[in-house]
Amino acid sequence: GKIIRDVMSRGELGIIEKGKNDLQTEADRSAQRCIMASLLNQFPTLNIIGEEGPPSNCEVPSDWVVTDADTSVLGMECPNEYLQVSDEDIVVWVDPLDGTSEYTQGLLEHVTVLIGISVKGKAVGGIIHQPYFNYKSNDALPGRTMWGLVGLGVGGFTPVDPPKNQLIVTTTRSHSDGLVQKALDALSTNEIIKVGGAGYKVLLLMEGKANAYVFASRGCKKWDTCAPEAILTALGGQLTDIRGEKYSYDKDVTFPNVGGVFATAKGEDHKFLINKIPSDIRDVLI
Numbered sequence: 001g002k003i004i005r006d007v008m009s010r011g012e013l014g015i016i017e018k019g020k021n022d023l024q025t026e027a028d029r030s031a032q033r034c035i036m037a038s039l040l041n042q043f044p045t046l047n048i049i050g051e052e053g054p055p056s057n058c059e060v061p062s063d064w065v066v067t068d069a070d071t072s073v074l075g076m077e078c079p080n081e082y083l084q085v086s087d088e089d090i091v092v093w094v095d096p097l098d099g100t101s102e103y104t105q106g107l108l109e110h111v112t113v114l115i116g117i118s119v120k121g122k123a124v125g126g127i128i129h130q131p132y133f134n135y136k137s138n139d140a141l142p143g144r145t146m147w148g149l150v151g152l153g154v155g156g157f158t159p160v161d162p163p164k165n166q167l168i169v170t171t172t173r174s175h176s177d178g179l180v181q182k183a184l185d186a187l188s189t190n191e192i193i194k195v196g197g198a199g200y201k202v203l204l205l206m207e208g209k210a211n212a213y214v215f216a217s218r219g220c221k222k223w224d225t226c227a228p229e230a231i232l233t234a235l236g237g238q239l240t241d242i243r244g245e246k247y248s249y250d251k252d253v254t255f256p257n258v259g260g261v262f263a264t265a266k267g268e269d270h271k272f273l274i275n276k277i278p279s280d281i282r283d284v285l286i
């Protein structure tokens with residue numbers, strides 16, 4: 001988070017266009033190197049897949065290598081289902097900066113860092129760091145880190161139930177198209193909140209701001225959804241494609257989430273909401 005804030009305050013973003021409507025900045029590159037180097041330093045054989053490519057250059061300044069740990073989390077009891085997990089079963093999905101488009105436009109609250117952990121293809125552990133949380137207030141340090149482990153729970157924030165008796169949907173603000181809009185129209189929403197980043201939208205679901213996150217597009221990749229899915233699931237919500245099928249996060253999957261994203265907050269009827277999307281929309285995203 002500090003690396004991301006430092007790149008922004010130096011003002012030289014070093015923007016590279018990876019593809020259509022798809023940017024990478026020095027903050028994306030540096031944050032990924034920091035995370036990769038720190039994880040590989042402690043777990044040299046770990047399977048890690050990062051948005052900005054394989055860990056070819058892990059030469060980083062020594063103060064970038066994180067070696068400390070959150071002792072309050074480590075002090076918790078590991079759920080039984082993870083006691084026998086072997087290294088080969090684990091894949092870590094890293095999105096060093098989610099919401100790059102918003103970062104370059106100064107919508108800094110939308111930016112998150114996502115580290116997702118899958119075990120045997122299932123998204124079970126997730127960390128969402130929000131580097132600019134509270135950055136406008138003078139009396140607090142900016143940034144917060146939230147985590148979730150399916151079977152254990154969540155931490156780093158106070159969950160709030162979603163709004164009752166209305167349908168507030170959050171969706172993309174920078175990657176919309178006709179199909180994305182058609183899916184939203186089919187839901188007859190009370191309100192649509194357009195914000196950047198998969199991480200930030202799932203935070204809206206967990207902090208009581210929205211009931212569902214709907215994105216009928218192929219644009220999100222496994223590193224966008226692994227960490228958010230895990231935290232949301234640990235809290236009792238769900239994240240699937242727009243047909244309700246779960247994604248696999250094992251190391252051989254293809255990166256794009258070709259079936260779109262459909263996530264619902266705790267207590268929502270996921271299947272009921274998905275069934276409102278007409279089959280001609282669902283059939284495009286296969």
Ligand SMILES: Nc1ncnc2c1ncn2[C@@H]1O[C@H](COP(=O)(O)O)[C@@H](O)[C@H]1OP(=O)(O)O
Binds near residue numbers: 051173215224
């Ligand atoms: N068409 C796309 N091309 C590249 N990345 C995309 C695309 N659509 C979505 N994403 C990724 O998914 C995130 C959530 O999408 P959106 O903000 O549009 O709702 C984006 O911040 C971006 O992640 P990233 O910023 O890490 O590249």
Ligand SMILES: [Mg+2]
Binds near residue numbers: 022051100
């Ligand atoms: Mg990107």
Ligand SMILES: [Mg+2]
Binds near residue numbers: 198223224
């Ligand atoms: Mg992303």
Ligand SMILES: [Mg+2]
Binds near residue numbers: 051095096097099100
């Ligand atoms: Mg990213």
